[in-house]
Amino acid sequence: MRPVLYVGVIGAGECTKKEASLAEEVGFEIAKRSAALICGGKGGVMEAAAKGACRAGGIVIGILPGRNRSESNPFLTIALPTGLGDARNAVITCASDVLIAISGGYGTLSEIGLALKMGKPVVGLSTWEMRRGEQEFDVRQAYSPMEAVEAAFLLGQSK
Numbered sequence: 001m002r003p004v005l006y007v008g009v010i011g012a013g014e015c016t017k018k019e020a021s022l023a024e025e026v027g028f029e030i031a032k033r034s035a036a037l038i039c040g041g042k043g044g045v046m047e048a049a050a051k052g053a054c055r056a057g058g059i060v061i062g063i064l065p066g067r068n069r070s071e072s073n074p075f076l077t078i079a080l081p082t083g084l085g086d087a088r089n090a091v092i093t094c095a096s097d098v099l100i101a102i103s104g105g106y107g108t109l110s111e112i113g114l115a116l117k118m119g120k121p122v123v124g125l126s127t128w129e130m131r132r133g134e135q136e137f138d139v140r141q142a143y144s145p146m147e148a149v150e151a152a153f154l155l156g157q158s159k
Contacts, residue, residue: 003036003059005156007149008096010089010111011045011104011127019103022125023048024055025145026100031058033153038063038096040088041072041079045102050075063092090114098156100148101127101139112139121155123148 007030011023027049030037037053039046041062050060054075062076065085072079082088086107093099093114098121101112108127115122116138124139125148140155142148 003034005033005035005153006038006061006095006097007035007152007156008038008092008099008111008115009045009049009102010039010092010099010108011049011102012108013040013042013044013046015044015048015103019045019126020048022145023102024052026102026125026148027052027054027058027060028056029145029149030152031056031060033149034058035153036061038092040065040092040107041076043073045104047073047075049102061095063088063095086110093118093120096120098123098152100125100142100152102148103127121152123151123155 023045031053036059038061041064053060059077061078064081067081067083069079089111100123102125122139125142
């Protein structure tokens with residue numbers, strides 16, 4: 001069965017237990033709704049989200065930075081090595097219908113920027129706030145994993 005939506009989950013390769021818990025719940029909720037989860041395929045937020053989706057029997061696609069599948073976390077359904085390093089962020093963003101950013105560092109910030117440039121909706125959960133002067137960029141803030149997934153589905157299906 002084809003997924004109803006492709007949801008990118010972006011965040012740091014290292015995270016706190018609280019961030020991992022948020023990401024795992026997001027992944028679980030995405031999979032429960034028959035969507036595919038796309039992530040960077042490594043540790044931290046990516047691994048926690050993949051673990052949650054795997055627990056719910058979902059599809060998890062990892063877009064890996066290197067050339068070897070062995071660098072992936074154990075919860076991926078499909079591991080795609082790219083050899084692109086951080087440039088894989090553009091692939092993750094392009095392949096996603098909507099993205100959920102959980103916490104994260106500069107790599108996550110780059111993915112948010114790419115998504116906005118591509119016209120992809122972004123939902124933020126404890127992540128970067130986007131504004132330049134008085135202009136606030138269109139990152140929908142959520143305050144719980146459930147709210148983040150509900151917003152992502154609303155925004156992703158309206159595209």
